[in-house]
Amino acid sequence: MKNLVFTMLLSVAGMLCSAQTTGSFKGKLIEQTTKQPIAGASVQIEKAQLGTISDSLGFFAVNNIPAGTYAVTISSVGYQTKYISEIVITAGKTYYSEIEVIQQITSLNDVVVRTSRGENNPLTPVSTFSYSREEIFRNPGAQGDIMRALSSLPGVVSSGAQFSAIAARGQGTQDNVYMVDDIPMFNLSHLEAEGFNSGFNDPNGGRFSIFAPRVIDNVQFQNGGFDAVYGRRSSSYLGLGIKEGNRETWSFAGQFDLIGATLIADGPVSKKTSVFSSARYQNFSLLQRVLNLPNPINISFGDYLIKTTTQLNAKNKLSFIAMYNPEAPRRGIDDIEPGYDINDDNSGGTALFDHTGRKALIGANLRTLLNNSSVLKNVLYFRSSTVDNNFGNFTPLLSSGDSVLDPKYGRYENDLRHIKNNQREIGYRSIYTKRFSKLTLTAGIDAAMVDLDYERLLKRTDTVYTFRSTDQRPGPAQYYQVLDPSLYNSRFNDRAFNGSGYVTASWKVSSRVTLNPGIRYDYTGFAEQHTVSPRLSGSILLGDKHSVNFASGIYYQDAGLSDVAGQTAANKLKNERSFQNILGYKYQFSSDLKLVVEGWHKQFDDVVVQPNRVQSLLNNNGTGHAYGADISLTKRLSQQWYGAVSYSYMESKRDDHNGLGEYDYTFSIPHNFSLLGSYKPNNKWILSGKFRYSTGRPADEYIVHADVLNNPEMLRYSQEITAINGRRLNNYISLDVRVDYNVPMKRGVFSAFVDLANINNQFNVNTEVFIPNTGKVYNVGLGVFPSFGVRVEL
Structure with a gap:
């Protein structure tokens, strides 16, 4: 036995030693x-x-x-x-x-620029930011989530501490163009709370990215001013490239942390074909116990991906991708513990829900070199999204201190509201690029058939205890609204064709001036609307290290499919329109250090608004504007460290033209500051830190009415909103720290990591939820969010 133990110890020691x-x-x-x-x-x-x-x-x-x-x-x-x-x-x-x-664009003495994909590309002269795979992985507090990593970029606002969705330059989380291996996607997150607000969409977006750590190989982000190749969303462009499989040797990796596990396999399957695959399963039960959260929500989701790449011949390269992303959060009456105060932060109040959702994607991308100066890209894809939500509530028996007695002795129902939202899209893109001596021309077409099967049902008449002063009520003394099934319920099952055509050029006018004119045409089937979007961007080199950039153009945005489905046949929502202008300055101090300063302005028309909070009717009566400036200093990863510091000023206003006047938009954040750094002193240790500060998010001003049902035995309070977003929540402050420790082995690397988001443990409030039972609000937010685990690469 002793010999066996001794032999095992020698084997482990041998694996942990670096092989020469x-x-x-x-x-x-x-x-x-x-x-x-x-x-x-x-x-x-x-x-x-x-x-x-x-x-x-x-x-x-x-x-x-x-x-x-x-x-x-x-x-x-x-x-x-x-x-x-x-x-x-x-x-x-x-x-x-x-x-x-990237081809050199000037005859001046260029410095060596240490870049990732997309930076310093003459086709994207307005400031473009990128992350390498290693920079994403090191980003502290992000825990490998690409969307959380982006929140430190200038002009980008995270939608809250517990959310991973992003909002850019005065617009919302649903307004960004997402491209994954050149395939358009409208949602990259898990746990988006559709139906959260009385059955209508929660603007905060999802909570966790559908991409596991180390899956994304490169990131290109453009904060507005993107060219005519991209459309149907208007705020920003985010291009994600999935890692390709290694054509030479196989590798395997496994990560095991506080909330689940991820497995990755990567290697050749033939002389011409490689494969990259990953599987992740996350369950938050252990984390919620570590944080000692009351009434933990059952949350689990998975992310499964496979990508193959085949070099068919010298001219043709074919890639295939398949993704499947299921999720299943729920909160039932059995999850609610007696004795807790429903006014406590993150208490969940009186909400019950049972949600199942699935996203799937299959796509093929064929890249063909037509000759030595042109390329044709053809993309065929199918994507689907399935959502089945049941929302209920319970009326607990409360002690004098607002603590729940036994939940099962109160009234509860699990299926007061039901939402089904099934979307399917089959699409095709063909993009041709030709380079001439001083001109690069890109032209393409997009075509998609969108199938929408949507149902929203309210089982019985419900009472809504939050209302605006201008909302219609039967009488001025009725301080609540009635949610009637006839005004709420919706059934929609239809399909529509979306088509697009675009032409854009990059013209090297001189050794110092590049212009990028473009124009885009879109037809939106559900709106039966034709739109044309001219755009122009460019850059002027002032020297070999600094330049002036600009962009101007019109951008149209399709209405959300769930919004389309909630309207009558006679009410077709139009595409929202924005006119955007950007002016920037960039200085390349050295090969890996750059300064970017930009000012921007946006004008919004035909904005979709909801006249009455208890009706599904929407219209395009909204208008608005936004403006601001960003400044950032970025040090790319080199000499074992990288970092960035940025400050953004932003104002974003909306007017629903409902009598309440202009107000701050949900993501109007005047001041946003971020400081990020990562250092690798040797091959074993990586130390990373990130500090973020931003002005608190806008919140409604309101007054509270007591005993609105005039029934002392059924005491209810209501919340009358007197000013939309007329005040602000507390400022957001977060300090994130990550430490990685790597041990080389004979055939790979063993790693241990600790990733602590918001180590200062300030409770950053994302939103407030009114509780009719007590007349108070509970705050939704997050304090410290820890993660630690191990990773093995073989």
């Missing part, structure tokens, strides 16, 4: 816009004194690299020098990557 063996770095270099291979480029492994030259097809290989972490510099005449901050060479394995390089 080598690995390889292989890949292919292509031009970012036209995807043409780059021959004769230099690939240098820093600190290893190793390098090579790419061949006529763009392929390169560097062998016999000692195991470790390295930076890579790629340079070629006529192209911007590319710097890859970190590749991990594992003994006996090959690190493989297809690397995009």
Whole structure:
């Protein structure tokens, strides 16, 4: 027995020791816009004194690299020098990557710019921000969630401490263009509370990204001013690239943390095809016990993804992606504990719900090199979203201190309201890009058939105890509203065709001036509306380090499908329209340090509004405007550290034209400050921190009426809103810290991490919920949010 234990200890010790063996770095270099291979480029492994030259097809290989972490510099005449901050060479394995390089746009003495995908691209001259896979993973407090990582960018506002959805420059969480491997998606989050507000949408968006950590390989974010290739949303553009499988060797990874587990497999299945797959399951029971939360909600969800990439031949590359994202949160009467105060923060009040949801995506992307200056991309996809929500409530017996006695002795029902929202879309995109000597032309078409099956049912007449002063009531002394099934219920089952066509160009007017004109046409089937959106952006180089950028254009946004479904046949919602202008300045201090300053203004027309909170009727009577300025200093990942500091000023106003006048929009946040830093002192430790401050979110001003039913035995309070968003919640302050510890093994890496969001434990309030039983509100928000776990890569 002793010999067996001794042998096992030696085996473990041997695995934890770094092997003095080598690995390889292989890949292919292509031009970012036209995807043409780059021959004769230099690939240098820093600190290893190793390098090579790419061949006529763009392929390169560097062998016999000692195991470790390295930076890579790629340079070629006529192209911007590319710097890859970190590749991990594992003994006996090959690190493989297809690397995009941007064509040089000026004859001036360019500095070496250390960028990720999309930055310094002449097609996107307005400030573009990007994250590498490693920068996403290191982002403290994000816990690998790409949407939470984006919240530290200038002009971006997180929708709350417990939410991962983002709002950009005075607009909402539903207003962003999302592209995943060039496939349009409208929702990238779990646990979006559809039906939260008396059956209508919660503006906060979802709580957790549908992408597991290390799945996203590159991120490109543009805070407005995006070109005519993208549409149907108007606020910002977010392009996500799923990691491709390694064409040379297999690798496996597993992460196990406080809320679940993630498994990843990555490698070749043939000489031409590689696969990347991931599976994640999350359950919040353990975390809620660690935080000692009362009445924990049963929350679980999964994320399953597979992507294959096949190099059919020298001209054609085919990728296939499939995703499945189920979720099932619920709160039943058995989850409510006696003795808790329903006024407490995050108490959940008297709400009961049972939710099931599923998202699925299947897509194919064929990239064809037509000749040495043009590329054609064809994308075919099918996506679906299934939502089945039951909402109920209970009327508890309360003690004199507003504590719940035995919940089962109160009145409760599980299915007062029911919402079914099933969406299916089959779509096709074809995008052609051609490069001339001073002009790059892009033209394309999008076509989609959208199928919507929607049902909203109220089982009986309900009472709504929150109302606006201007809402219609039978009499001025009735301080509540009646939610009638005839005004609430909706049934919609129909399909519609959406079509788009667009042309955009990037014209190098001179060595210093680039102009990007474009125009987009959209037909929206459910609205039966044709729209045309002209856009223009450009940049003026003032020197080899600094430039002025600008953008102006019209953007249209489709109405939300659930909003469309709630209207009568005679009431067709129009697309919302915005006119946007941006003016910016960028200074590249050094190869990895840049300063960006931008001012912006937006004008909104035909904004969808709800005249009466207890009716599903909507119209396009709303208008508004927003303006602000952003300043950011970004240090890209190099020399083992990266960081960013940013400040944003923003005002966003809306007017529903209902007699209450202009008000602050939900995501109007005047002041927003973020400071982020990450340092890797050696191959074992990574230390990261992030501080965020923002003005508190707008909240309604109101007065409370007591005994509104005139029944002392059924005492109810109501909340009369006297000014929409007329005050503000407390300021948001959060300090996030992450520590990673890596131990090289003979055949991989063992890692342990601690990721603490809001380590200062300030309870950041996201919203208030009125409780008719007590006349008080409970706050929805989050204090400290810890996560820790281990990761093994083989």
